[in-house]
Amino acid sequence: MRVATFEHLGKQQVGVLHDGSKTIHPLEVADMIDLIARLDGCNVPLAEGMKVSLADVRLVAPIPKPRRNIICVGKNYREHAKEFSNSGYEANAVKEGEIDLYPAVFTKLPSSVVGTGAVVETHPSVTSAVDYEGELAVVIGRSGRNISRANAPSYVWGYTIINDVTARDRQRDHRQWFLGKSLDTFCPMGPWITTANELDAANLQIRTWVNGELRQDANTRDLIFGIPQLIETISAGLTLQAGDIIATGTPAGVGLSFDPPKFLKAGDVVSISSLKRRPRGVGQRASKLPLSIRRALLAAKS
Numbered sequence: 001m002r003v004a005t006f007e008h009l010g011k012q013q014v015g016v017l018h019d020g021s022k023t024i025h026p027l028e029v030a031d032m033i034d035l036i037a038r039l040d041g042c043n044v045p046l047a048e049g050m051k052v053s054l055a056d057v058r059l060v061a062p063i064p065k066p067r068r069n070i071i072c073v074g075k076n077y078r079e080h081a082k083e084f085s086n087s088g089y090e091a092n093a094v095k096e097g098e099i100d101l102y103p104a105v106f107t108k109l110p111s112s113v114v115g116t117g118a119v120v121e122t123h124p125s126v127t128s129a130v131d132y133e134g135e136l137a138v139v140i141g142r143s144g145r146n147i148s149r150a151n152a153p154s155y156v157w158g159y160t161i162i163n164d165v166t167a168r169d170r171q172r173d174h175r176q177w178f179l180g181k182s183l184d185t186f187c188p189m190g191p192w193i194t195t196a197n198e199l200d201a202a203n204l205q206i207r208t209w210v211n212g213e214l215r216q217d218a219n220t221r222d223l224i225f226g227i228p229q230l231i232e233t234i235s236a237g238l239t240l241q242a243g244d245i246i247a248t249g250t251p252a253g254v255g256l257s258f259d260p261p262k263f264l265k266a267g268d269v270v271s272i273s274s275l276k277r278r279p280r281g282v283g284q285r286a287s288k289l290p291l292s293i294r295r296a297l298l299a300a301k302s
């Protein structure tokens with residue numbers, strides 16, 4: 001099931017996508033967190049309203065106002081960890097062999113969240129090094145603390161995509177990640193959540209384009225810390241809650257990895273997709289999973 005939050009006729013609603021994502025059926029729930037709570041284990045049938053064409057609604061982030069900070073993982077792909085440590089923008093987090101032992105975890109403010117197609121502000125008075133990070137994000141379905149790796153999948157409600165937009169100079173100068181990651185509009189999310197039963201999150205190809213140029217292309221099987229391990233580590237002594245979001249880290253190919261760096265500028269368009277990886281030896285095209293998106297960002301607002 002794919003679910004989205006959308007605005008139609010001045011009202012914000014949650015709905016389930018049908019007809020190859022061409023239509024959306026509103027659900028009788030207060031918001032996405034309410035839906036997550038209702039579908040936690042009991043699978044309560046939900047009343048669906050009249051379907052609406054997706055062309056007639058405005059999608060917002062699936063969880064437009066997260067209750068808590070978005071939990072993020074840094075340097076969770078080896079090639080990205082390398083490009084980062086060589087870039088001069090290191091934030092003094094775990095280094096070299098440490099990345100195999102301790103995931104680098106930080107957070108972004110909920111106020112940074114925007115939806116698909118939204119404008120990302122470039123904040124020229126604050127930063128001159130705005131960068132993109134395409135990432136698979138996990139949506140937690142129920143509360144839990146000290147969750148074991150083996151039990152972790154039962155806490156995952158679904159998946160979405162975020163762009164962990166980052167002001168690299170803020171990250172470098174302040175020697176932490178929060179300030180450079182939490183600027184207003186720095187967390188585009190969505191356009192929808194695909195429920196966990198429909199997705200093999202351990203085998204998704206994460207790709208990011210900037211103005212049509214492919215910049216990031218890696219598979220989630222290459223995560224240093226897989227999703228169950230991340231949930232185990234993060235929930236140790238810390239209660240995860242329904243609706244919490246964990247961004248799993250970005251692959252190699254961010255703007256800082258180029259010489260000179262290819263930071264984002266006003267007018268650039270960033271697109272991120274998550275595709276099922278084609279099995280080896282099978283000659284057919286990989287089918288697009290519902291999570292696939294194209295997202296337009298960074299219009300001229302600055």
Ligand code: MG
Nearest residue numbers: 133164249250
């Ligand atoms: Mg990131």
